[in-house]
Amino acid sequence: MPTRFLDRYYTPGVAFKRAPLRKAAVLFVATVCLCLCGLLYLQLEQSRRHDLNQAQIASSNLTRAMAQQAEDTFMKADLVLTSLVDWIQVDGFGPALRPRLQKTFARRVLSLEQLHGILLFDQKGQWIVTSFESLPRGPGVADRDYFKFHQQNVTSAAHIGAAIRSRENGEWIIPVSKRINDKNGQFQGVLLAGIKMSYFDQFFKSFSIDDNGSMFMALTDGTLLARRPFVESQIGTSLARNEIFQTLLPQASSGNAMLTSVVDGIVRLFGYRQLEAYPLVVSSASSRDSILAGWYDTAFRSGLIVALVMLGVALFGWVFLRQVRVGERVEADLRKAQEALELIATHDSLTGLANRRLFERALDIEFGRGARQSSALSLIMLDIDYFKRYNDTYGHVVGDHCLAQVARAIKGCCHRKADLAVRYGGEEFAVLLPDTDIHGAMTLAEQIRRSVMDKNISHTGSPTGYVTVSLGCYSFVPTGRDSMEVFIQRADAALYQAKHAGRNRSAVLSMEGHVEALMRSDR
Structure with missing residues (x-):
């Protein structure tokens, strides 16, 4: 094989110059350890994303069920109120009709377990007829927000107000009310159906969530109506500065987001949904720690295993470096073989x-x-x-x-x-x-x-x-x-x-x- 060209274009020990074996061994051990850490990170990140994705799916399904239940609950009350308002606006609510109205109200309350009661108020906010056997005593409800709303708005649509305590028995209720007009369209009073807050509390409890999880229902303006866990002092508070109401709902009527609760400061994965028929928002949330509890355990065990493997690799590298001097004895032979390969190549x-x-x-x-x-x-x-x-x-x-x-x-x-x-x-x-x-x-x-x-x-x-x-x-x-x-x-x-x-x-x-x-x- 001719070699005259190699004399001019090939310099032994330059083209194939390599780093000292010890440095190469250290680099190898470091590379293996970095690769192990990288693989561990990728595996854990993929697992974490999978757990969060599953939690998002579960959260979306839960909020869908909550929205459907809430819509059904308020729609049934709305239908009851609509039929009664149509009747009252035609026949009125004079003294002769009140006994019949009372019995009808009572029957309707018995037919719907979510109803606390049905109450009819005149244009001054005084009790006229209720589903209870006796009328409450007191100054009336002219000071209630829902009553003021109907005085000022001619809409015939049902109005859902902030949660209040019933003046009948002190129970927390969510008022669903409709305006009553006379034949000329003038304001004559308000018909109200009270939805038991305990009804939603029982519904919320039917779902399995972690100890730090939460569920709530609120008006679209952020007013809290019901929540699990139930904290009486929080009912009626505003969630308007919550990111769900400030940022997310204006962009989409439903979705998921990892947020810090403005109520208790716990980081949770929130699923939220705004009802189509009523100005209500429902949300369910699972704490990030509970969602990733299994992942934390896996991360600890995987990290421990990788640490042991890295320790083994490091020990092997240390032993290998001690044997490098033996390998250096054959360096000259390897170089000659390398030059021969260059001729072939x-x-x-x-x-x-x-x-x-x-x-x-x-x-x-x-x-x-x-x-x-x-x-x-x-x-x-x-x-x-x-x-x-x-x-x-x-x-x-x-x-x-x-x-x-x-x-x-x-x-x-x-x-x-x-x-x-x-x-x-x-x-x-x-x-x-x-x-x-x-x-x-x-x-x-x-x-x-x-x-x-x-x-x-x-x-x-x-x-x-x-x-x-x-x-x-x-x-x-x-x-x-x-x-x-x-x-x-x-x-x-x-x-x-x-x-x-x-x-x-x-x-x-x-x-x-x-x-x-x-x-x-x-x-």
């Missing part, structure tokens, strides 16, 4: 010419040398004419023999030590010529072309009847900012012009990129 086994790897290294070196010395650098690209036909006619074994013969012809024309003959790929070859201008390149190209012809390699698929080659030449003076790809492309362009002009000839590409000459010397 830089030459084509079939033709004995340099391969593309050595060619690219040589280009890099010669570009730098040419730029420093302002000397011309030339490149000849050539390939065998109609070689596919040759392989199809004679077979690949004979084709390989043909490639070897052409390679010998090329090597026979490269007399200088600096000239580098390369098998560029397939049937294509290259010759790198340092310190050579375009005239010298063209002269050598013609020598190679004639040398191949002189081999008289039979080729029935060629118009000439024997193997010929086409060659493209390009030369320039490197500047230090040149592109190897462009250098090769321009020589290749000259080769293409030679083939396009009829093959079995040499072409020269000028530095401006124009084909300046085509040469052929037919026998």
